Amino acid sequence: MPRFAANLSMLYPELDFLDRFEAAAKDGFQAVEFLFPYAYPAQELSSRLKAHGLQQVLFNMPPGNWDAGERGLASLPGREAEFREGVHKALEYAAALDCPRLHAMAGLVPEGVRREDVQPVYLDNLRWAAEQAAKRGCDVLIEPINARDMPHFFLSRQDQAHQIIEMVGMPNLKVQMDLYHCQIVEGDLAMKLRQYLPTGRVGHLQIAGVPERHEPDIGEVNYGYLFDLIDEMVAAGQWDGWVGCEYRPLRGAVANGTSDGVKWLHASSVVVLGSTDL
Numbered sequence: 001m002p003r004f005a006a007n008l009s010m011l012y013p014e015l016d017f018l019d020r021f022e023a024a025a026k027d028g029f030q031a032v033e034f035l036f037p038y039a040y041p042a043q044e045l046s047s048r049l050k051a052h053g054l055q056q057v058l059f060n061m062p063p064g065n066w067d068a069g070e071r072g073l074a075s076l077p078g079r080e081a082e083f084r085e086g087v088h089k090a091l092e093y094a095a096a097l098d099c100p101r102l103h104a105m106a107g108l109v110p111e112g113v114r115r116e117d118v119q120p121v122y123l124d125n126l127r128w129a130a131e132q133a134a135k136r137g138c139d140v141l142i143e144p145i146n147a148r149d150m151p152h153f154f155l156s157r158q159d160q161a162h163q164i165i166e167m168v169g170m171p172n173l174k175v176q177m178d179l180y181h182c183q184i185v186e187g188d189l190a191m192k193l194r195q196y197l198p199t200g201r202v203g204h205l206q207i208a209g210v211p212e213r214h215e216p217d218i219g220e221v222n223y224g225y226l227f228d229l230i231d232e233m234v235a236a237g238q239w240d241g242w243v244g245c246e247y248r249p250l251r252g253a254v255a256n257g258t259s260d261g262v263k264w265l266h267a268s269s270v271v272v273l274g275s276t277d278l
Helices: 017-026 042-051 080-097 115-135 158-168 179-185 189-199 223-235 257-261 263-268
Strands: 003-007 031-033 055-060 101-103 139-142 173-178 202-207 242-245
Touching: 003 055, 017 042, 017 257, 031 242, 042 055, 042 080, 055 080, 055 242, 080 101, 080 115, 115 139, 115 158, 115 173, 139 158, 139 202, 158 173, 158 189, 173 179, 173 189, 179 189, 179 202, 189 202, 189 223, 257 263
Parallel strands: 003 031, 003 242, 031 055, 055 101, 101 139, 139 173, 173 202, 202 242
Antiparallel strands: none
């Protein structure tokens, strides 16, 4: 089985956020990801990781005013200074949490503005962010997100993201390939994995059931087949990364709801989760 990381922003919603680290470790995860760390002191999060033997493998750079509906700053003209401040803040947290990759959310294209009109800002911001991250040994990730969940988001397709990476030309700029979003927008997931994983430009995978975004064994996608395919590609040296479990547990509001739902993972796994180092 691939190496899975628990997304603590979505999993274990029945628990306070800081208690989710222990719950993930008890369920067998050896890595975690989440959306944002900034509401908590970095040292507090680092202590939770160390106490439970967890690796931090991903989190997002500051997205702007999330509560007001903003979903990233990287493509927004006039917000360059705020974006750069956010990059520095994210890198400080990444150093404290020993996290090797950061997601720079592209942002929403304003009404009446064409995507190509804001793309130069996006390219400049990503190039600068990747340069700063390279000094710290970090990758910067960009993620295509489906328009049903996030209308007007700058990126929606895998080919768009890979084109952006080629245009920026920084080796530590990579794609965060979320198979939930990819299935909704494009489908053909196995062929997309075969196409993109060997390029070295995919830094992280994420999963969720489609269409409700519950456990991966619920819905239209045969994740067992895809996990076997990922394993084959790892064995062939074509990819070596983490798979983030970014889904909403079907029974998440119920005590032990997430843990009951994560049985999909253990049912077919014969290896220790996260047993192979990056």
